Amino acid sequence: MLLKLLIYISFSLLLVLTGWFSRFTAKPAKPFYAKSITANLPTQRYCKNRKKPQWVVDKVLYLAAISGYGAGKVAELFNQRYGHNGDSVGKTFVYYQIKNQQYQIRILRRDIKHKPPRTLPVNQTWGMDLTTVTLNKQQKLVLGIVDHGSRLSIALRELSSKHSDVLLLEICQSIKQFGLPKFIRTDNEACFNSWWLKSCLKLLGIKHQTTKVASPWQNGRIERFFGTFKQKWQQLNFNQCDLQTELAIYRAWYNQIRTHQNLGGLTPAEVWQGRQNKNADQAQWVSAWQGVLCGYYVPD
DNA sequence: TGGTTGATGTAGGAATACGG
């Protein structure tokens, strides 16, 4: 009985003592709403529960729009780029941004897709390519050269062959008329990559740029030029005509008449000459190719 | 004035989906 009493007292004492010591050893329970030390720190200091600044949200949405990744990957991308100065994001934050801002992301994707191409100086880069047109059930070879800066059609001529000499002759004629460009960009067609053509361009001081294999968009301006040309060409049934004359008419229309959205409503010739103000009073309505090519011509 | 409570925003781990 006495033994039982002793065990009981010692056990109770142990409980009381451990409870009493725990006041010193255990971490005191923090009240749910207690003014913490961190509350007095400057607001610039990064705090994980502070609302993220707008630029972080914008960057996250932009990365989500261009990458198409999910929350984890986008968070990783963001932290890789901007996380070094303490502005890191968690994947949950990114997940909710992507989930709740689907419309904003779609708008961003659309804007990125339709972003106007980078403006380049006039007569710096020429895009050159070959295409074919059907005339009298025969395939005719056509060379096109477009200035990237002004979209001016430097040359649009029928070629007898793809031989380097023929191409060089056309390039030299264009240089004589429009001056020397810094770069000429072509695709990887064999005729453009011949040793002879490359050497001659090097002698002229022109750097030859080639697009990646199967990447026609890297020479997009000339491809777009040919796209418009073929669209117009197919609207008419040319039988008995001089191809060189028709190409010259189209080139004149493209350079002098047709305005470009990306050129601020100016024609390539106006951008090439640096003309900004049009004298609309002198504009004359012109039409060619049975009305397929038409528009206002503003004389100098 | 100071304590309580609910809302908000966030990070990180757990659970789940997916593709090779």
Added chain:
DNA sequence: CCGTATTCCTACATCAACCA
């Protein structure tokens, strides 16, 4: 089946509104 990416869940800090 395994590794990776995505989604969901939970804990936590802060703030504002409310109340005694």
